[in-house]
Amino acid sequence: MNIKRDRLQIIHDILKVIRDKNGTIKPTHILYKANLSHQMLDEYLNDLISRKFVVENIEKKGKTYSLTDKGFNYLSKYNLITDFIGSFGLDMD
């Protein structure tokens, strides 16, 4: 990806990666499929968990992450969100 991704797009990419893996994924898969550093992934996952877009499942094999209804809703309305934010100049961070 040539253009620097904004925060909304990174969130979209993480949620999309989880959705494409049937809604549940390991952190390492998110790391390389969403093209993020380890530090950024931790930061974004904590943010997404606190905002209830994603839930963390602790299993015997390790941690996995699943999408919540709020996460699915974000993905389905992503175009509306970016269009609203772009046209009304509500750039993120």
Next chain:
Amino acid sequence: MASLSLIPSWFFGYDVLLELAFAIITLVVSFFAFKIYKLTAQRQPKLFGISFLLISLSYFVRSFVNFAIIIKLNEDICRVLKVVSVNTWNSFGIYAYVILFIAGLITLAYMTIKVNNSRLYALLLTIPIIILLLSPNPLYLYYIISSILLVFIAIHYFKNYIKRKQPKTLLVLTAFAFLLFGNIHFIFSVNHGLFYIIGHFLELGAYLLILTNLILVIKK
């Protein structure tokens, strides 16, 4: 503050309807901004929603005040014209309108500077409102402060247009330019009624452009 402006008598009633329309349009924009905030949990849509909600409330108050003036004048014309009673009755409403509108613009300007500091926001809100309340001529001051804020906001939308160069960003830029020019006309409306009418039509153009942009975003 006796009244907001010199209003041509034939325009009585039309201004009430226009202000009611502005109140409804800004309320709809605010509603969608809060919907976006609910989806993203980001602070910019929240601030945008708050600013448009404050502006919407200000127009509801202004519309009500102007409606009350018409009713009161009609009553008094039937008896003896008592302008003083109109002033007393509406002073609170006019101050409420001015404070709500300025608070809305300050919130919008605060959103554009991308600083997350509640103390700064409180400071930005407090200083102009206190100055307005203590000023011997708050009307001129209100129009001047709101014009300065609108210049600041219009520059943000100009930069947004340059960054994206999309028809929708041009619509929003034009809308805020109309709001700015409309506000400048209101400065002169204190002495000339015609500027009050031009100001209203520029505002109408601005809010119709904002509504058009919102419809385009939702329809896509």
